[in-house]
Amino acid sequence: MGLFGEKCVRCGKKTRLESSKGLPTCEECQAQLNAERETKRSCPVDGSVMNKDIVQNVVIDRCPSCRGIWLDAGELQLVKSAFEAGAGTDLADAMVRGMMT
Numbered sequence: 001m002g003l004f005g006e007k008c009v010r011c012g013k014k015t016r017l018e019s020s021k022g023l024p025t026c027e028e029c030q031a032q033l034n035a036e037r038e039t040k041r042s043c044p045v046d047g048s049v050m051n052k053d054i055v056q057n058v059v060i061d062r063c064p065s066c067r068g069i070w071l072d073a074g075e076l077q078l079v080k081s082a083f084e085a086g087a088g089t090d091l092a093d094a095m096v097r098g099m100m101t
């Protein structure tokens, strides 16, 4: 398909590319796009509108009030894959940092 070796249309980074609307888009930018496309959710605990956060290219919902982190079933699977791919420490770090800020 000729997608390999092309540059991401959003950040210009040369990487293994995914295709978004026919344009070469890297995984990071694709995750960003997914985050923008998803509807914001309300926290199941306190009803606050949660922020979209991207950790290891996985979109997570983070509540600004109670610091809760929420994942879809599919997102949980992606996080699990990231852990298995050796990104577990980064992911845990990012989540812990997020909870403390």
Ligand SMILES: [Zn+2]
Binding pocket: 008, 009, 010, 011, 012, 013, 025, 026, 027, 028, 029, 030
């Ligand atoms: Zn990109």
Ligand SMILES: [Zn+2]
Binding pocket: 043, 044, 045, 046, 047, 048, 063, 064, 065, 066, 067, 068
């Ligand atoms: Zn909350």
